[in-house]
Amino acid sequence: MDQREEYRAAARTWLQAHAPRPADGLSGEEYLRRAREFQAALFAGGYAGITWPKDAGGQGLSTAYQQIFGEESAEYELPTDPFMIGMGMCGPTLVDLGSAEQKQRYLPKLLSGEEIWCQLFSEPGAGSDVASLQTKAVRDGDGWVLNGQKVWTTNAQFADFGALLARTDPERSKHAGITMFVVDMHAPGVTVRPLRDMSGRAPFNEVYFDDVRIPADAVIGELNRGWQAAVTMLSHERVSIGASRRSRNSPLEFGALVELARRNGTDRDQGVREALAEQYAHERALELFNVRMRQETAAGNPPGARGSVAKLAGALLLRRAIETAGQAAGAGAVAWDPEDHATSELVRGINSVPASNIAGGTNEIQRGIIGERILGLPKEPQVDRDMPFRELKVGTQRTPA
Numbered sequence: 001m002d003q004r005e006e007y008r009a010a011a012r013t014w015l016q017a018h019a020p021r022p023a024d025g026l027s028g029e030e031y032l033r034r035a036r037e038f039q040a041a042l043f044a045g046g047y048a049g050i051t052w053p054k055d056a057g058g059q060g061l062s063t064a065y066q067q068i069f070g071e072e073s074a075e076y077e078l079p080t081d082p083f084m085i086g087m088g089m090c091g092p093t094l095v096d097l098g099s100a101e102q103k104q105r106y107l108p109k110l111l112s113g114e115e116i117w118c119q120l121f122s123e124p125g126a127g128s129d130v131a132s133l134q135t136k137a138v139r140d141g142d143g144w145v146l147n148g149q150k151v152w153t154t155n156a157q158f159a160d161f162g163a164l165l166a167r168t169d170p171e172r173s174k175h176a177g178i179t180m181f182v183v184d185m186h187a188p189g190v191t192v193r194p195l196r197d198m199s200g201r202a203p204f205n206e207v208y209f210d211d212v213r214i215p216a217d218a219v220i221g222e223l224n225r226g227w228q229a230a231v232t233m234l235s236h237e238r239v240s241i242g243a244s245r246r247s248r249n250s251p252l253e254f255g256a257l258v259e260l261a262r263r264n265g266t267d268r269d270q271g272v273r274e275a276l277a278e279q280y281a282h283e284r285a286l287e288l289f290n291v292r293m294r295q296e297t298a299a300g301n302p303p304g305a306r307g308s309v310a311k312l313a314g315a316l317l318l319r320r321a322i323e324t325a326g327q328a329a330g331a332g333a334v335a336w337d338p339e340d341h342a343t344s345e346l347v348r349g350i351n352s353v354p355a356s357n358i359a360g361g362t363n364e365i366q367r368g369i370i371g372e373r374i375l376g377l378p379k380e381p382q383v384d385r386d387m388p389f390r391e392l393k394v395g396t397q398r399t400p401a
Contacts, residue, residue: 007065011072014045019076032158035079039113048111049091056095057108063294085155086110086117090163093233097221102182106161119237120150120164120183120207121230127152127358128365130165131174131227132392137166137181137214144168146183146212154359156192156205159185163233165226170390177389178226180233182218183209198351235307237360251346252321252353254280260346261328275324282320286313305373312366315356322350 018041020034042048050066052058059065080087091110094102109115126132135148146166156162162183169177185192189212194202221229250256258276261267290310293303303310325346338344357363371377384392 004064004068008068008072011047011069014047015072015076018045019073019078022077028157031079032082035082036113038079039083039111043112049087049107052091052095052107052111056103057111063297067291067294082116082155082158083110083113085119085159086115089119089233089237090117090161092236093163093229094220096232097229099217101217102220106182115160116155116158118153118156118159118162118185119233120153120156120162122152123149124151128362130230131178133165133167133178135164135166135209136170137168137179140213142216144181144214144216144218146181146189146209146214148209150207150209152195152204152359153192153207154204156185156207157194157202161185162207163220165230167389168226169224171388172224173386174384174389174392175227177224178230179223180220180226180229181214182220183212183214187212189213197355201348203352234361235302235304237307237311251342251349252318252325254283257321257324257328260325260342263342264328264330266328266330269327272324272327275327279317279320279324282313282317286310286317289313305369308361308366308369309374311360312363312370315363315366318353318356322353325350 018038020038026034039048046059047069049056049058050061050069051063052060054060087110091107094106098106106115110117121130121133123133123135125134133148135146135150137144137146144166146164148166150164153162162185164181164183165178166181167177168179171177183190189210191208191210193206193208195204195206196202197204220226221232251260254276257279258267261269261272261276266272293306293310297303329343329346361369368380372379
């Protein structure tokens with residue numbers, strides 16, 4: 001047995017012993033406690049930050065080992081959602097750009113489940129065009145004072161820290177006068193309000209900052225080079241979203257859709273069978289593409305803009321999945337017994353899919369990135385790119401800043 005097979009066997013044994021049993025109806029506090037306990041167990045067992053450098057608290061292993069653990073853990077419904085943003089986006093960005101002090105302070109507690117992170121980019125007037133953001137940080141002695149609003153912030157309701165973009169120099173162009181900060185989500189002046197989606201849940205929030213003080217050492221990367229830091233984080237985000245493995249218990253995963261068709265007696269319908277075959281082919285193609293990206297990253301060739309391919313493909317795969325689910329479920333997809341847990345979960349899954357076309361950048365934005373940065377097509381005109389932000393009227397801004 002080679003090292004990778006030994007690792008797979010050890011991971012399988014560990015998961016059998018430590019993966020919590022699925023539990024429906026947990027309160028938010030109960031689920032959060034379970035998530036923290038499991039993240040701590042992952043860290044203690046050596047399965048947190050598998051590919052992160054050892055000096056950042058990780059295991060220093062290749063992406064092949066991350067893939068193995070992902071394959072084995074797909075058999076379980078693991079309570080890892082509260083750590084998704086921190087582990088997939090904020091943490092890797094700190095690994096790339098954080099100071100030695102920031103890495104020492106924040107990464108071990110993220111890995112061990114002691115602290116949860118969120119990403120604070122989007123605003124009411126700056127969604128796909130994040131560089132139009134108006135949240136501002138103003139110098140005050142050695143630190144900063146932060147004022148503004150963020151929106152669609154996942155996990156803000158239980159986050160301890162956030163990676164935030166703020167405008168620090170309105171005299172520069174909109175891309176040049178931005179800085180990324182670490183923000184304490186428990187600091188005075190931070191207000192988090194939940195936003196409920198059409199599934200009935202509140203997975204994201206709007207966040208207000210009123211005279212929030214930020215210390216000087218909270219800058220991630222360099223002052224006024226927050227756009228470059230944002231590109232780094234967005235690259236991690238798109239790879240994380242596109243490459244994330246859905247649990248085999250997901251109602252929109254191929255195996256679950258096959259079972260759905262069998263339960264509803266539609267598995268013999270030729271159209272349903274063709275849709276299921278196409279679903280499997282697309283799932284497998286995306287899985288192999290992600291394997292290739294991980295292998296290339298391990299070989300020193302980061303995915304860069306190709307992360308947008310994975311993100312777009314993942315969003316389109318989910319869109320295809322809800323079409324297949326509708327065919328397989330028939331009338332059950334629009335009228336169901338609320339006591340039917342399986343169908344209720346399917347409907348919640350279907351209702352949450354449209355967000356996948358937006359989170360991490362809309363499908364249209366991803367196509368633009370792919371066209372310009374991968375295919376070499378001409379950039380779209382940007383007449384405001386070099387103008388000082390103060391002179392722009394963008395988003396909700398109606399008068400000069």
